[in-house]
Amino acid sequence: MTSVKIVIAGGFGVGKTTFVGSVSEITPLTTEAALTSASGDVDDLSAVPGKTTTTVAMDFGRATLDAGLVLYLFGTPGQQRFWFMWDDLIEGAIGAVVLVDSRRLADSFPAVDYFEAADLPFIVGVNGFHGEYPHTIGDVQEALSVNQDVPVIECDARARKSAKTALVTLVQHAMAAHLGSH
Ligand SMILES: Nc1nc2c(ncn2[C@@H]2O[C@H](COP(=O)(O)OP(=O)(O)OP(=O)(O)O)[C@@H](O)[C@H]2O)c(=O)[nH]1
């Protein structure tokens, strides 16, 4: 059995914890803390009105791909004040899924920049809140100004199959990037 580490990242409330929870075959470890009204000025809850908690350290889960590859999944915190932890979380990872809320792409710009700067292979998963994808894949690619070879796919973080497809896409992309650099 080969196991690798994968990071699930993205802006505040884009569905990272949901993604790890739906795809993990073990009960995920979560570190949720209640969102207080004190954070109201900092976090824009208008897009996720039902959200009552936020990740303060990480999510942890595990998913096995058909090929027998075991993925250890590390979800990042989304609130900007916890981003200092990302440097530790990406340690040893082969790549990242950057989740984007289809309605507010800009909230995931910093995450895209982060992985470009870290030189870690990543894919973009456009999480269709309310099943809506208001932008075409090409538009998202352009808005995020990601390299043409970065896969941008639609993804429903609540659906196991969809999340798994995102993981397979990332592993393939990371392997191609790895081979390309040798
Ligand atoms: N409609 C819809 N709601 C979603 C989807 N994914 C997540 N949600 C909801 O959106 C909210 C945010 O989800 P989380 O998984 O906590 O997001 P997160 O990225 O982990 O958030 P932080 O850790 O606080 O940055 C929750 O209320 C979810 O139920 C989706 O694909 N569609």
Ligand SMILES: [Mg+2]
């Ligand atoms: Mg979370």
